[in-house]
Amino acid sequence: MASSTPNRDRHPDEAALIDRARRGDRPAFAALVEHYWDRLHRWLYHLARDRHAAEDLAQETCLKAFAGLRTFTPGTNFAGWLFRIAHNNFANHCRSLRRGEALPDDLAADGEGPEEQAQANEALAELGRALRRVPPEFRAALLLRAEEGMSFREIADVLGLTEETARWRVFKARQRLMNLLAPRLGQEKP
Amino acid sequence: MNCELVQRRLLAAESPEQPPADVRRHLAACPACRAWQRRLAQAEQQLPYLATPPSERKDRVVRLILNAPNPAAHARTGAGYGRGAWSNTTARERGLRKAALAIAMAAALVVFALAWWLLGQPTPAPQPPSHPTADRLRKEVIQITDATPPGSAQRVEQFADFGDRLVHQDVIAAQNEPERLRQVAAFYVAFLHDDLVASVRRAAPHLSRAQLEALAHRLDRAESALSTMLGDRDLKPENRKPLNEMAAAARAGRNQVLEILDRKAA
Numbered sequence: 195m196a197s198s199t200p201n202r203d204r205h206p207d208e209a210a211l212i213d214r215a216r217r218g219d220r221p222a223f224a225a226l227v228e229h230y231w232d233r234l235h236r237w238l239y240h241l242a243r244d245r246h247a248a249e250d251l252a253q254e255t256c257l258k259a260f261a262g263l264r265t266f267t268p269g270t271n272f273a274g275w276l277f278r279i280a281h282n283n284f285a286n287h288c289r290s291l292r293r294g295e296a297l298p299d300d301l302a303a304d305g306e307g308p309e310e311q312a313q314a315n316e317a318l319a320e321l322g323r324a325l326r327r328v329p330p331e332f333r334a335a336l337l338l339r340a341e342e343g344m345s346f347r348e349i350a351d352v353l354g355l356t357e358e359t360a361r362w363r364v365f366k367a368r369q370r371l372m373n374l375l376a377p378r379l380g381q382e383k384p
Numbered sequence: 385m386n387c388e389l390v391q392r393r394l395l396a397a398e399s400p401e402q403p404p405a406d407v408r409r410h411l412a413a414c415p416a417c418r419a420w421q422r423r424l425a426q427a428e429q430q431l432p433y434l435a436t437p438p439s440e441r442k443d444r445v446v447r448l449i450l451n452a453p454n455p456a457a458h459a460r461t462g463a464g465y466g467r468g469a470w471s472n473t474t475a476r477e478r479g480l481r482k483a484a485l486a487i488a489m490a491a492a493l494v495v496f497a498l499a500w501w502l503l504g505q506p507t508p509a510p511q512p513p514s515h516p517t518a519d520r521l522r523k524e525v526i527q528i529t530d531a532t533p534p535g536s537a538q539r540v541e542q543f544a545d546f547g548d549r550l551v552h553q554d555v556i557a558a559q560n561e562p563e564r565l566r567q568v569a570a571f572y573v574a575f576l577h578d579d580l581v582a583s584v585r586r587a588a589p590h591l592s593r594a595q596l597e598a599l600a601h602r603l604d605r606a607e608s609a610l611s612t613m614l615g616d617r618d619l620k621p622e623n624r625k626p627l628n629e630m631a632a633a634a635r636a637g638r639n640q641v642l643e644i645l646d647r648k649a650a
Binding site for chain 2: 220221223224227228231232235236239240245246247248249250252253254256257258260261286287290291317318321322325336337339340341345346361362364365368369371372375
């Protein structure tokens with residue numbers, strides 16, 4: 195089980211790496227992949243709830259970014275650009291599963307995976323179970339806010355939404371999460 | 385300002401732990417809302433600590449990027465992802481970019497399909513030299529990935545057909561060419577794991593039990609065919625190892641498909 199402390203930092207040499215990578219420097223892009231892979235994989239795993247799909251989608255994201263790096267405008271938000279590609283790939287993945295609506299929260303027929311079962315902290319395990327029950331479109335926005343520290347504007351850019359819709363999705367995700375955690379916490383629902 | 389309104393404001397805030405002044409005034413006077421705010425902030429702060437399975441693919445993707453053909457030939461200027469902040473173009477340029485985007489995406493798909501197949505190869509360091517047989521087979525896999533949607537039953541079926549052809553035609557044709565047979569065997573082992581079984585996993589949610597059972601049966605037949613070849617008393621000694629490897633791969637592939645089938649039944 196991997197449990198990482200949040201790392202929302204840019205690579206210290208990100209601008210230079212991007213510049214070199216755009217000119218064909220493969221080790222430069224490989225360094226960017228090294229920096230962002232875990233974050234992408236983590237986000238995609240919590241969206242897809244499938245470790246194999248998460249690996250596939252993270253790989254697809256990095257390779258598409260590699261092939262399309264010249265379309266990125268230097269000086270803008272590289273992490274946002276990368277996560278946008280990841281989200282598009284996830285959306286294609288959902289379509290390929292032939293679901294026209296939001297995915298059921300738990301794709302794993304057998305419920306908790308080994309990661310959740312191994313979670314030493316029961317509170318975290320419960321949080322994980324609650325998060326799985328948040329619809330994926332809300333979950334995606336909330337995780338970008340909580341794990342990547344993105345603003346509503348940045349979340350909107352990643353998910354292809356208006357800022358207001360991004361705010362609303364985070365609102366709904368938090369509301370759902372708090373309602374699911376409420377019975378244990380004994381709190382009132384807003 | 386009542387508690388329900390305050391809590392809704394906190395839910396909608398970019399940072400619930402740093403609310404605006406009017407909300408702070410209410411929180412200062414309301415222990416219940418303070419406690420609610422604490423729980424909300426704590427839940428959100430804990431999200432990054434949720435367990436995630438370790439990734440096994442990063443190093444391979446990095447190697448692929450370091451060794452892949454330069455994609456610059458496939459990229460086109462002007463195609464962009466998203467809107468607003470990343471695209472500082474005129475309307476005319478945006479129009480040109482839309483036209484170029486289709487080309488760039490198709491090229492990216494080809495690069496991805498090639499990269500995907502390359503990842504399926506055995507990964508010694510350094511890489512083995514290219515061989516015409518392996519190159520030809522790689523191209524066929526790329527054609528299948530280009531022609532079929534990812535995660536589709538169609539891709540699974542075409543991969544299964546391709547695997548059958550390797551066993552029932554290519555292996556037989558290579559019996560008198562040990563190096564060619566070794567290439568076919570190495571390709572088959574990697575293909576089963578990284579293409580066929582991977583595609584089955586991805587397509588599993590909408591494959592029927594009958595389809596999975598049929599696929600397992602095909603892999604069983606492949607193993608049987610290879611075992612029959614191994615029992616041939618005229619078999620060249622140098623062919624034994626590659627055929628054994630192929631039979632083991634077919635057996636492992638069948639078992640993996642049966643595991644996927646069992647999970648569906650559960």
